[in-house]
Amino acid sequence: MDGRLLLDLTVGLGALAGWLLLYGVLRWVTRPAAVSPAPATPELGAEPPAVVNLLVNRWSLTEDAAEATLLDLAARGFFEVRQPGADPMQSTVHLPAAPPDEAGLRPYERLVLDRVRGLAVDGVLPLTALTFRDEARARAWNKRLRGQVVADARAAGLSRRRFGPRVTALLVGTALVAAVVVGLAALHHASWHPTSGNYPFIAGIAVFVLLSTLAGASPGERDTVLGRQTAARWLGVRAWLRGHEQFDELPPAAVAIWDRYLGYGAAVGATHLASAVLDLGLGDRTSVWSSYGGTWRRVRVRYPRLLLRYGRSVPRLLAGGATGVAVGGYLLTVVGPTFTLTPSTVNQAARIFDLVRNGVVVLTVLVLLSGIHTLVRTLVDLVTERTVTGEVLWVEVWRSTTQGENRPARPWLHYLAVDDGTADRTTAWGLPSEWASRCHDGDMVTLRVRPWSRRVVELSVVGHGRSRLPTGTVAPDPVGPPSAGGGSGPVAPPPPPTATP
Structure with a gap:
């Protein structure tokens, strides 16, 4: 050099x-300073659970902040959490007829409350139905909540910009x-x-x-003098809560007995079971809650990946079938006459050659039959189109086309899972990507579909989902077949331990 x-x-x-x-x-x-815990104490302070979550995690907000806020709102009477059976995953949220005064709610508390109210059907919502069905919306909602919590902590003098x-x-x-x-x-x-x-x-x-x-670019938050003192006190509360063995295994419905302790327990990471049940992030696309018909129920969704016909248009299917017929027919005329039921007995090599040749003939016949089957089923698919009306459960990109080294891939086919109320299991439809922006989860849609290829050929939105309505708007009852609803009663969690202030 x-x-x-x-x-x-x-x-x-x-x-x-x-x-x-x-x-x-x-x-x-x-970097945020390490804080030494104060002596264990049951005394709760004035800070909300979400801010406490920021303080006890060295000024880094975790997913427990939203969950702790949810439990705290339940403890304050904005809704009730019930567990009808032994499984905490069956817990439901029930909105009261006369909610408490909302004047003192912080922005992020109102954000969580609006999420609950926006999804509830007749004042009832399965607790695990709070998850999002769109990754971008989940990320944006949680980013907004984080910004509001950080702003609240800064306003109280408990946190400051790291830079x-x-x-x-x-x-x-x-x-x-x-x-x-x-x-x-x-x-x-x-x-x-x-x-x-x-x-x-x-x-x-x-x-x-x-x-x-x-x-x-902001590297996050850091401590203040007041913040360190407050964090030390809340670490003492965490030590007191962790000192009770059963507290870690309390379900969300235990908020009826433990009051605000359960929400603060979630904020400081002392509630394993409640935090595992609660989730305000991206949900599971294979098991989605549906309110179609007026009551909540889980719907299992299958997303085909290996079916070559799935979501394909008629021209593509006809082209594929015609290609199979042409290739199979041509190869059959070439290798078909060589097929024999009596392999050669001259020597081992000749016998292996005959077996391989017969295998090629069989494969050629399968290609030909597959092409014929595709052509016939495609034509039948055209005359058996039907209409489906239901609730959108999930919309997600499936197939994309690469446009070049420096250009993003362009999606051309989406998964569209719809619950039409006929069963608790369904298979996602293939939706042309140019229509994907028309509908969102929770919307009521009418589709014209081809059953065999599972392709959507027409889509119209007949009603927007609750999650898309403006805050405070009362959504209409979902249209669909009636279904029997189950009763739910309050759960009786273990009583809280005796505390000495």
Whole structure:
């Protein structure tokens, strides 16, 4: 390597390394401090469970924040959690006829409450039906909740930005210095390399944009003096809750007995069972709750992957069938006459050759029959189209077409799972991707479909789902066949231990 090039590389890389070293030091200096727990205590403070979750996890919010808020709202009477049987997964949420005053609710508490109310049917909702059915919506909802919790903690003086304005300004300023050094090193290289063009200027701009973007990205929250004191007290509450062996195994319905302790237990990570039942993230697409018909029930959904006909259009199916007939017919005329039921007995090699040839003939016949079957079933599929009306359970991309190295794949087929109320099991339909944005989970749709290929050929939305209605809107009762509803009664969880304040 030329000595001048080595010098230029050393200077440029040294500037980048110096900035990254400064960035690493600042991250280490501003990391949240470790907090020593205060003595175990049953005394709850004024901080809401979601903020407590932030404090006890070293200023990092976990998924338990939303679940703890849900349990706390139940303890405060905004809804009731019931467990009709021995399985906590069967727990249901029941909205009261006269809810408490909502004036004091924080934004993230209202966000969780609106989620419950938006999904409830006649004031009832299975607890496990709170999960989302769209990954983007789940991510956006949880991001919004996190931002509101962090804002609340900052307003109370319990948290602050890890990189404040001064630190950010320092990083951006040094990023500019590093970019200038890289640009000058590249310019020095260009001075003796006549074909270098404008890359010194481009290199400096690229380095500045990259480093300043990294400097502006928030690495999270950090502690304050008041925050450390408050976190120590809540760690003492966690120690008190973990000191009771049965508390970890309490179901969500135990909130009726334990009151706000269960919500705070979820916030500090002391409720294994309740936290396992509650989930406000992305749900399971193979087992989805449906309210079609007026009552809630689980529907098992199958998503075909290996069926070549699944979701295919008529031209594609006819082309595939015709190809199978043409290839199979041609090969049969070539290898068909060589088929024999009496393999050669001359020697072992001749016998193996006859067996292989017969296998090729059988395979050719199968290709031919498969092509004929595809052609016939496609034509039958055309004349047996039917209409399906039901509730959208799940919409998800299945097939995509690659458009090039630097271009994202373009989806052309989606899964569309719909509950028409006829059974507790269904198979997803193949939906052309250009129609996928028309409907969302919970919507009422009418489809015209082809049963054999499972392809949707017409889609119309007849009603929007509860999750898409504006806050405070009362959704109409779902249209569909009536189904018998089951009663549910309150569960009696183990009584709380005797506490000494």
